[in-house]
Each structure stands twice: as structure tokens, then as C-alpha cells.
Amino acid sequence: MDRHICTREKGAVRTAQVDRYGNLKRAERGAIVSICAYVVLSVAKLVVGYLADSDALRADGLNNFTDVLSSIAVFIGLRFSRIPADDNHRYGHWKAENIASLVTSFIMFAVGLEVLFSSISSIARNEMETPDITAAIVGVVAALIMYGVYFYNKTLAAKVDSPGLLAAAKDNRSDAWTSIGTAVAVFAASFNLAWLDALTAVIIGLLIVKTAYDIFKDSVFSLSDGFDEDQLAEYREAIMQISGVLGVRVIRARTYGSNIDADVVITVSPDMTVRDSHAIADRIEDVLLQRFNVYETTVHIEPNEGPTAMSTYKASTYKGGRGSIRTPHASA
DSSP, X not given: OOOEXXXXXXXXXXXXXXXHHHHHHHHHHHHHHHHHHHHHHHHHHHHHXXXXXXXXXXXXXXXXXXXXXXXXHHHHHHHHHTSXXXXXBTTOSTTHHHHXXXXXXXXXXXXXXXXXXXXXXXXXXXXXXXXXXXXXXXXXXXXXXXXXXXXXXXXXXXXXXXXXXXXXXXXXXHHHHHHHHHHHHHHHHTTTXXXXXXXXXXXXXXXXXXXXXXXXXXXXHXXXXXXXXXXXXXXXXXXXXXXXXXXXXXXXXXXXXXXXXXXEEEEEOTTOOHHHHHHHHHHHHHHHHHHHOOSEEEEEXXXXXXXXXXXXXXXXXXXXXXXEEOOOOOOX
């Protein structure tokens, strides 16, 4: 029996691409909201932080300044991801979104380490002053604003399935936490506990570095074609439930931005016709798309030479589907 690789028809792929490009365009709104919020908050925190002598608020302002840069990186990544496939990028430019997240992590690492260094140096030199209570008020207002931005971006990221925007949303949430911590520290420091303000700046620096590491880890995992093994097990189980599939020899997947691309090698009866095996490939593609939102699936079909192969196939059970035979191989 010949072995074949089957994929969805170009029309179906084109429809999915239109939806993906539309989602990326909608995700850009979240990046723009983040940029606007961070510009306002970073300026306010830096100005009030210097006027009110608050190390914690100044550190939080620097944190928001890095967020401006990282949000711009996410926006650029989303915009590049919308560029259609060309001769040099046959799979499109989807990974630009993951690269943007990676750039975001580098920026956050740099600023987080700077905040840690300056804050620890301030404590070591005993250069601590009691901050003005105004800094606490700014921290509370900033926390409320950032929680609003976080919920907006988190909801939007879930709707459009954008890892870049989800990374930005996580950053929004960490910024809300640091603003709350800043407000509490400034309020406590006003009771002659100036060291608490500097200590909070150190904690903020650690939070920035921790968030940067989490984003870095997720970005590298995706860019290196890592994929969740539990999710692959779910794919395998769903495929094995399809009538006519005798086994799944190989299953692997990787992500392109928010898109999942899967490769599957299945076995069928050696007496099955090309038309019927083609229909099974179509069914696999439909199941993975509808149940798991797999963007594109390549199905490689091989004959099962086991003792039960002859008894599990009934001719004319399947009708031809929409897939197209891509590459014929030599008979097994």
C-alpha cells in the first residue's frame, strides 16, 4: 500500500489564516492601551518619586518605563506577525510575536537588576529618607489603573489567543502588585521607617527579575519548538477514537506564535483504499481543529502489518474528504 501525507485544502487554511490575522490586529489594541497607561504612570511616578524622596516609587516608575519599551516590542511583534507568508518565510511570520516576548524579558532583566543594585546600594550607604505620603496615594491610583489594564488585556489575549499579549497582561498584573507594595511601604515609612521604603524597592526589583524570567522561559520554550506532552497525549487519544485508525506511531507539534502545527503518523489496514485513508486524514484534521484549535495538521499514513489489520477494515466505509494528497512514497 502507498503511504501518503494529507493536509487540509488550501481554502480551509486560507480561512483560518484570515481569522488569525484578524486576531492579531485586535491584539494590537491591548498593546496600545498598555503603552498609553505606562507612559502616563511612569512619568507620574518618576516625578512624584523624586519630589517625595521615595526610592520605592522611583523604582516603580523605572519599572513602568521598561514596560513602555516592552509594550512597544509586543506591538511591533504583533504587527510583524501579520505579514503574510512569502518565498523566504513559507510558514509566515508568526514567531515574531514570540521574539517580541523574548525581547521584553531582556529589557525587564536589565531594569530589574538596575533597581536591585541601586536599592541595595542605598541601604548599604544608609542613604534613606522618609518619603512624603503623596507617593503612597500615587501608588494606590496606579495599582487601580494597572489592574484595569490587566483584566482588559487578559480577556483580549484569551479571545484572540495571543501569547505576546498574554505576556503583557502578566506584566500588567505584576505592576499592579508592585504599586500596591509601594503604597504600603511609603505609608509605613512615613512613621519613621525610612528603611522600609528602600527595602520595598529591593522587593520590586526582585519581582521585575522574576517576571522577566517567566516570560523568557515561555518564549524560549516556544521558539525552540517545545510543546506540552500532556497536550500531545490528548491529541493521541482523540485520534485513536477515530474509526479506521489502528495506531498512532508518531505525534508531534510546535507553535508559531499562537498557531499550533501538528505532524501525525498513523497506521491503517493495508487493504484500505487511498480514498478511504484520505477520508480518515480529513477526519483527524477536523477533530484536532475543532477540539484543540490546531491550525494545521499533516497526516502521514502507513499500513499496519499486524495480525488484526485485515479484520478491522471494511471497504467503502469512508467517503472522500477535503484533504489533498501531497507526497506519494514508495509502497511499503
